[in-house]
Amino acid sequence: MFKKNVLVKNSIKCKTAKMLKTNILLVFMLCALWAAAEGPGNDQKPPLKTVVIDAGHGGPDGGAKGEISREAILALEISLRVRDLMKQEIPDLNVLMTREQDVLPGYQTNKNAALRWRADYANRSGGELFISIHLNASAGNQRYAKRQVGTKEQTYYVYQGKGKKKKKIAKTRTVPVYERYKLPATVSGTQTYILARDWYNQKVKNVGNKTEIYETADQDTLDQELLQMDPVEARIRAQQYTKYFFQKSMTLATYVEEEFARQGRRSWGVLQRDWDGIWVLQATQMPSILVETGFVDNPEEELYLASEAGQMEVARAVVNAVKRYKAMLENPEKAVTSRTEEQPGQ
Numbered sequence: 001m002f003k004k005n006v007l008v009k010n011s012i013k014c015k016t017a018k019m020l021k022t023n024i025l026l027v028f029m030l031c032a033l034w035a036a037a038e039g040p041g042n043d044q045k046p047p048l049k050t051v052v053i054d055a056g057h058g059g060p061d062g063g064a065k066g067e068i069s070r071e072a073i074l075a076l077e078i079s080l081r082v083r084d085l086m087k088q089e090i091p092d093l094n095v096l097m098t099r100e101q102d103v104l105p106g107y108q109t110n111k112n113a114a115l116r117w118r119a120d121y122a123n124r125s126g127g128e129l130f131i132s133i134h135l136n137a138s139a140g141n142q143r144y145a146k147r148q149v150g151t152k153e154q155t156y157y158v159y160q161g162k163g164k165k166k167k168k169i170a171k172t173r174t175v176p177v178y179e180r181y182k183l184p185a186t187v188s189g190t191q192t193y194i195l196a197r198d199w200y201n202q203k204v205k206n207v208g209n210k211t212e213i214y215e216t217a218d219q220d221t222l223d224q225e226l227l228q229m230d231p232v233e234a235r236i237r238a239q240q241y242t243k244y245f246f247q248k249s250m251t252l253a254t255y256v257e258e259e260f261a262r263q264g265r266r267s268w269g270v271l272q273r274d275w276d277g278i279w280v281l282q283a284t285q286m287p288s289i290l291v292e293t294g295f296v297d298n299p300e301e302e303l304y305l306a307s308e309a310g311q312m313e314v315a316r317a318v319v320n321a322v323k324r325y326k327a328m329l330e331n332p333e334k335a336v337t338s339r340t341e342e343q344p345g346q
Helices: 002-037 069-087 111-124 197-208 226-228 232-263 299-306 307-331
Strands: 050-055 094-097 129-136 144-160 167-182 192-194 210-213 216-219 269-275 288-295
Touching: 050 069, 050 111, 069 094, 069 129, 069 299, 192 232, 197 226, 232 269, 232 288, 232 307, 269 288, 288 299, 288 307, 299 307
Parallel strands: 050 094, 050 129, 129 288, 192 269
Antiparallel strands: 144 167, 192 288, 210 216
């Protein structure tokens, strides 16, 4: 009986010790993430040092098609303007590009390998923010109708008589002539995607494990420490990554869409991608967004996005959003009510 009581007590002590260890770890991680969100002190490094700009598609992967261009070209031109403006107005920021030419990133030969390269490059480079620039397309902009444009004489045949006396007689009639034409585009505006909250557990999993994506597989490594943790600690860490990435991505995406709206653009707001994953959002070890800068299959919007003025406005919106995001990290309380109009470079 005495021996049994000792075993029970020892078991309770072990369980208590494990619970204590878990709680201490949780408190430690919460404090660490809270400190990161609050911004640096006088002796700390800046909270945002490296931003990765990703021009979507490229080379053989042209993306959506417009009447005068294609998504890959316009996304690259806009991304380069974002980079240049960001370097000019936030000189202490390290701005990296996944591609600077009309090729697949890393000179890959297929888009699946290029998708993996984009995320790998951002992770290897120590990126703390990932912004992917794209252009949109909609079935609503691809509607067709027909209209009468004239008439023509049509020959047709009838038969008269029976047996050997049966004859084929040609006759004519007037029939309408129609043409097929494209209806005016009706969908325009901006959208910014983030990975849906439910997908963030998948984000942590994908970055640390081998995962099938876009018909191919690859292995990205987040942190071997995470993979070697006991299940309780790993779950706590994953939950914190989930919360941190989602909130920061949502904040930046919201800023981007607010900046577009202030320019008079039609903004569809921030959308959570919850029907399937976007690899560059789900495999990057940092807050990440995908900006749909407009609809390339809307001729009017395509002309705007192909123009220098339009591209500069888009770049301005993205850079202003990053400024606000950086200010939020450095001083969260002040940044909550800050307005873009108060920032230089307007």
